[in-house]
Amino acid sequence: MGNSGNAFIEMTGITKRFPGVVALSDVSLSVNRGEAVALVGENGAGKSTLMKMLSGLYHPDEGEIRVNGQPARITDPKRAQELGISTIFQEPSLAPHLSAVQNVYLGREVQKGLIGRAVKRLDEKAMLEETQKLYAKFFPTVEDVLVPVGQLGALKNRVIEIVKALSIKCSLVIMDEPTAALAEHERQVLFDFVHMLKSQGIAVIYITHHLRELFGLVDRIVVMRDGKNVAEVGPEDTDEGGLVARMVGRTITNYIVKEDVPVGGEILRVNGLSRRGVLEDVSLHVNRGEIVGLAGLAGAGRTETVRAIVGADKTSSGTVFVDGRKCRIRTPKDAIRCGIGMLPENRKLQGVLIEQDVKDNITLANLKEVLAGNFVIRKNKEVKTAKEYVQRLGVKTPTIYQKVKSLSGGNQQKVILAKWLFTKPQVLIFDEPTQGIDVGAKHEIYRLIADFVKEGGGILLVSSELPELLGLADRIYVMHQGRIVNEFTRAQATEENITLYASGGHES
Ligand SMILES: Nc1ncnc2c1ncn2[C@@H]1O[C@H](COP(=O)(O)OP(=O)(O)OP(=O)(O)O)[C@@H](O)[C@H]1O
Ligand SMILES: [Mg+2]
Structure with a gap:
């Protein structure tokens, strides 16, 4: 721990502001080669934002990132890849019209030299075999690797994202909620991969809300709250309850048992x-x-x-x-x-209009509740409703006029939940x-x-x-x-x- 000679990534004093929010303030994180570090914290704590700076999607307003001991400017995703950083994103990032093989190799197609010529062409067979090999570790049947991924379910898409990240030769794999849609069997396969990556000297940053997963998997747990570092612990020195207390700054019990309500017709x-x-x-x-x-x-x-x-x-x-x-x-x-209202499994595609604001998303499915007369929306009612649900569900957003797109993953889900509860x-x-x-x-x-x-x-x-x-x-x-x-x-x-x-x- 803390052996800086062995550090692959060192982030220090990172600050990031968005309009109305300080997403990160003075955050530090370091990861050694061959080490798995967990990053935990409540929805909106800043985990994905911090990782997006390593993936080249966001840039810090203040602070320094060192890769391999050298100050690095990770200008874009391509640069991140060159530096050996591969990411499994929290949000789906595949091209729906392309197959698994095409997605896995997008932008870095395997080329094969033709004998006696300087011309190279895509080696489709090699790409297919490589994808199938990785994919088969998760699923025994691999017939899906050639159909457009948009036709496959959420679970299979998740697996393809993982296969894609793992197929890139890299020194760090960032996993942002990798197990979210996975079944027990696939989770185990993923955990095996984490151990394998570590044994090859590859670093892993692992983000999850399933805190139980971390024990036996990671070497260190970094806890964030409200865009700041709040604690760092070894898994052997804490348990789920201890982590939760650090994440939220108070103790909570995990599950409620429903009260008995008289059952009607x-x-x-x-x-x-x-x-x-x-x-x-x-x-x-x-x-x-x-x-x-x-x-x-x-x-x-x-x-x-x-x-x-x-x-x-x-x-x-x-x-x-x-x-x-x-x-x-x-x-x-x-x-x-x-x-009948339904909160679907694959929310990004079916549940929410990410370009619209929080208020509209909450009231959209039940406009008649906020209508006066035929077409006039009662602004007051609409605003009051949106505010009430944002407060009840603890949606972390500067205002109800924020685009849903800019909320953290978990907070987007709360908005969809509010929407369905409001349809009554x-x-x-x-x-x-x-x-x-x-x-x-x-x-x-x-x-x-x-x-x-x-x-x-x-x-x-x-x-x-x-x-x-x-x-x-x-x-x-x-x-x-x-x-x-x-x-x-x-x-x-x-x-x-x-x-x-x-x-x-x-x-x-
Ligand atoms: N592009 C953006 N524009 C405006 N605000 C943003 C943007 N990206 C992130 N934020 C804000 O930064 C804060 C941190 O968000 P982040 O996505 O990093 O949280 P997280 O810890 O990953 O949460 P979750 O567990 O829900 O995924 C949130 O308040 C979020 O609304
Ligand atoms: Mg996130």
Whole structure:
């Protein structure tokens, strides 16, 4: 630790201001060769901003960056790459119309010298083989490497981003929330990569809100709060609770258990939802006052089920009833009209208008609430609503007029959440609502979910975090290979029996 002769990166006294915000003030960070350093902090603490200076996307207003002992000006992403810095970004950064292979090698295509000539041409075979080799470590099937990545799901896109970052010959890999969309199996593969990189003398900077992941993975943990360094600890000297206390400056408990709310009549019923090769005869229901969980491994059909319910994907059969009335749902708009709102998994593409401001995003899906007469928006009501949600969810933004684009990753998600809560539907469907959200805000979101059902709504909750499901749900359906294989009440549900059914273990 602190052996500066071995430092690959030394950032000192870094300050960065944006209009209305001091994102970083006098921040220092150093990383040695072969060392894995974690960077943790609440949403908006400044983690991604600090990393973007190493990736060449932002430039410090003050402070110095040294790479390999030499002062460095990282003017642009290309320069970062030349210096040996590779980044897995928090935001999707792939070109949707290109394949995985093309994305991985974008801008640095492998060339092959033709015999006897000076002309070089792209060595497509080599690129394909190399991509497949890396990709196969995450997924046993590799047929996806040639289709446009826009046609693949969020999870696969994430894996391709990781493959891309790992395929670059480098001395530092920055991972900004790399496990956000990953299933347990892929997480393990990624952790193995971190160990492998370290053993090759490559440095790793690792950002996550899943604090549990850090133990056994990193050598040092740097904690940031409000754009400043607040602590630096070895993983052996602390635990999750200790990190949280340093991040937020107070102690909090992680999960709430929902209070028992009297359960009313059936608010959502789904009968016989099927889609060839994806979903098989999925039936479920949610009562008023109930939070119903949907558990399962990645690929089990949870996201596909909720997408089918709201008409985002076509189905070959199935009916949806809201409050006893049969609904014809062909598009998500129909679903909203029927009283079903959904917070999608792949938010960047579906959930938010990043070029618009916070206020508009919150009120957009329910304009009628802020309308006076036909078309006149009641400014006061709109502003009041936006401010109220920003405050309740603790969205870190200078004003409600800030473009959503410039908020931190987690704060963008809070805005989308606010938007759906404000549509006041009868049924809310949440697909991984707390991914990328810090502990403090998670707590707040659990409370909002609990309040929603207390007021008579029903919630269908997809979550890969079992403690979250067990803490919140009154009932849990477990999916495996496109089918619901069991249903547990709160009293019956345990991590063990859910995992058993989710993995198909009950069949053997
Ligand atoms: N381009 C920008 N314009 C204006 N403000 C910005 C911009 N980029 C970042 N910020 C602000 O800088 C602060 C730090 O944001 P940053 O994205 O670094 O947070 P983070 O720690 O990565 O949070 P998260 O865990 O939510 O990803 C936030 O207040 C954010 O709104
Ligand atoms: Mg971030």
